Amino acid sequence: QIIGQAPYVCVLDPVVVKHVLQDNFDNYIKGRLFRDRFTELLGRGIFNADGPEWSYQRKTAAHLFKRRELSGFMTDFEAPDPHVLVCRPNTTYLTRLNVPWERILRVFSDHGRLVCQKLDEASRTGTVVDLQELFYRYTLESIGKIAFGVNLGCFENDRVEFAVNFDTAQRIIMERVLDPAWEIRRWFNFIHPDEIELRRCVKKLDGIAHGIIQDRRKIGDLSDREDLLSRFMAVKDEQGKPLDDERLRDVVMSFVIAGRDTTANCLSWVFYELHQHPEVFAKLKKEVDTVLDGAEPTHDLVHSGMPYLHAVVKETLRLHPSVPKDGKVAVKDDVLPDGTVIKAGTIVIYLPWVMGRMESLWEDATRFNPERWLNQTTEPSHFQYTAFNAGPRLCLGMHMAYIEAKLLVAMLVQRFDFEVKPNQEFTYTVTLTMPLKNGLLVTPTKRA
Ligand code: HEM
Numbered sequence: 001q002i003i004g005q006a007p008y009v010c011v012l013d014p015v016v017v018k019h020v021l022q023d024n025f026d027n028y029i030k031g032r033l034f035r036d037r038f039t040e041l042l043g044r045g046i047f048n049a050d051g052p053e054w055s056y057q058r059k060t061a062a063h064l065f066k067r068r069e070l071s072g073f074m075t076d077f078e079a080p081d082p083h084v085l086v087c088r089p090n091t092t093y094l095t096r097l098n099v100p101w102e103r104i105l106r107v108f109s110d111h112g113r114l115v116c117q118k119l120d121e122a123s124r125t126g127t128v129v130d131l132q133e134l135f136y137r138y139t140l141e142s143i144g145k146i147a148f149g150v151n152l153g154c155f156e157n158d159r160v161e162f163a164v165n166f167d168t169a170q171r172i173i174m175e176r177v178l179d180p181a182w183e184i185r186r187w188f189n190f191i192h193p194d195e196i197e198l199r200r201c202v203k204k205l206d207g208i209a210h211g212i213i214q215d216r217r218k219i220g221d222l223s224d225r226e227d228l229l230s231r232f233m234a235v236k237d238e239q240g241k242p243l244d245d246e247r248l249r250d251v252v253m254s255f256v257i258a259g260r261d262t263t264a265n266c267l268s269w270v271f272y273e274l275h276q277h278p279e280v281f282a283k284l285k286k287e288v289d290t291v292l293d294g295a296e297p298t299h300d301l302v303h304s305g306m307p308y309l310h311a312v313v314k315e316t317l318r319l320h321p322s323v324p325k326d327g328k329v330a331v332k333d334d335v336l337p338d339g340t341v342i343k344a345g346t347i348v349i350y351l352p353w354v355m356g357r358m359e360s361l362w363e364d365a366t367r368f369n370p371e372r373w374l375n376q377t378t379e380p381s382h383f384q385y386t387a388f389n390a391g392p393r394l395c396l397g398m399h400m401a402y403i404e405a406k407l408l409v410a411m412l413v414q415r416f417d418f419e420v421k422p423n424q425e426f427t428y429t430v431t432l433t434m435p436l437k438n439g440l441l442v443t444p445t446k447r448a
Pocket residue numbers: 046047058061143255258259260262263266317321322323326386387388389392393394395396397398400401
């Protein structure tokens with residue numbers, strides 16, 4: 001406990017994590033811990049909301065994800081214990097969902113091809129490129145298209161205004177999280193350089209988000225549009241009113257944060273691990289070459305046709321979860337299943353990064369070993385494998401993230417080899433997510 005601050009308790013046992021994230025869900029909320037610090041960036045968006053405000057946004061967004069993806073993976077939820085995922089591909093659902101999914105896949109493939117173009121150019125000139133930076137462009141452009149139906153220009157411009165301002169705002173907010181006296185600097189926001197910078201970035205981001213909203217309003221009839229923003233514009237909020245521009249802006253910002261950094265970080269760590277483990281890279285190439293045989297990946301092949309690729313991505317997230325730590329605030333006094341007494345106001349943190357490395361949870365825990373995921377009949381629950389959160393607030397975009405990441409990995413492995421720039425320091429930096437601190441510098445070469 002830091003003097004003057006609420007006490008912190010870290011939980012690592014899946015039984016306890018389940019208690020906090022699911023069994024006693026109503027008692028553990030985001031609360032002021034999160035809301036106050038993030039308010040300028042996320043407003044009242046889904047990450048910052050609790051209670052009816054959260055459940056309304058979750059339902060509205062889930063509707064979209066459900067049609068396209070969750071129902072396609074219904075079998076995940078048909079296991080006897082709903083928290084033990086047993087993956088049994090259900091061909092009826094997949095066939096029925098092929099149309100929208102193929103459309104989403106096309107967005108990812110189009111943007112994947114733009115990544116390949118950049119790498120192609122670099123391979124011809126022998127230029128070093130930062131893969132991580134390209135992955136951010138790929139995921140931002142994709143979420144822009146899928147969630148809001150817009151082109152954010154991530155591949156046309158060297159400087160992407162949205163990304164630059166978003167990153168700076170996120171960095172400053174993260175400093176608030178680590179600073180017990182952060183409210184003092186907010187009071188003095190007219191002289192504190194970071195707070196001044198934060199306001200400048202947020203103003204710029206607001207301008208972009210409001211531009212997207214105004215353009216959409218001009219369309220008028222949104223009934224046949226399927227993107228997330230149109231859906232939020234077409235429905236009423238939890239009090240039965242249409243969402244005003246401020247709340248729509250919060251939707252835009254929250255889905256950018258959800259869809260961009262997490263998947264980009266995952267992709268960066270995949271290629272880091274492939275560099276560290278050439279034998280895994282060779283095996284992955286073999287699978288991709290055999291399954292795709294030089295053709296473009298289809299949705300079904302990306303979803304379930306390359307099990308080793310799936311295992312590589314899953315194993316990467318075990319060791320490098322994009323959200324390495326996450327927390328909730330206790331509303332009332334509680335006792336955890338292990339007997340720990342929790343007083344109201346305590347901040348309860350669970351740590352996916354630490355849990356992914358615990359010998360009590362994983363055999364040979366710190367070894368990158370995709371094989372551990374193959375030939376499994378049952379998978380660890382989301383309370384053990386916590387990369388996507390768990391319980392009612394389980395990541396809404398989990399399946400989309402797998403498709404997005406696996407498709408790009410397959411496209412790159414199919415076309416390129418990578419020579420990693422020597423003497424790079426590989427470490428992470430903790431923002432809200434966990435990117436490689438210095439990026440991932442490589443020289444690509446085209447495969448014969
Ligand atoms: C590898 C990629 C991803 C990882 C590791 C990941 C992980 C997570 C985690 C840990 C949370 C809980 C955060 C919290 O406590 O507030 C979360 C929530 C969420 N994620 Fe993801 N995510 C990924 C990709 C995506 C994508 C592509 C989308 C789609 C837009 C998405 C949409 C969401 C949403 C909407 C929530 C909020 C759920 C709620 O509070 O009810 N995520 N994700």
